[in-house]
Amino acid sequence: MAVRVQAETFDAGAELNAFSIGAQGAGAVVSFTGIVRDVAGGLRHMMIEHYPGMTEAAIAAIVKQAQTRWALTDALVIHRHGILPPGAPIMMVATAAPHRADAFAAADFLMDYLKSRAPFWKKEVSATGAAWVAAQDADEAALDRWR
DSSP states (O other): OEEEEESSOOOHHHHHHHHHHTOTTOSEEEEEEEEOOOSSSOEEEEEEEEOTTHHHHHHHHHHHHHHHHSOOSEEEEEEEOEEEOTTOEEEEEEEEESSHHHHHHHHHHHHHHHHHTSOEEEEEEETTEEEEOOOOHHHHHHHGGGO
16 A cells, blocks of 8 residues: 655556556556646646645545455555646556456545545636635535445
8 A cells, every 4th residue: 555645746657557567466456547627727727735644644544444345455546735737647546456346446435535535725726816626515425325
């Protein structure tokens, strides 16, 4: 299991390749990479803040929960902080398991919890101003299936 919170960009392909090579005993590897999106067409950048130490511990606890729920052989979570332009990779989740159902379910679970519960604060900055990103009802509703 690896959790990395970093300002530096990452190469999702290289990360996935290294993760897959090290996934001993796995019959399936599932990954997801999130990209900063410019929905309204005017985003200059997204600013992501976190509390070092607390954020990593919270994500590690979520990964441990996934490991107890599904037969994972490994998991990787990378999440960036700082100023990120549209199109930049913001985060990545990879899971490895003996069977695909566990790898898919664990990755989905981790994504839902990262989206709603990981202690990050996000601000979108555009030409017209800046606004903190509010919690979305759909993201909260997605957590209900895991309870």
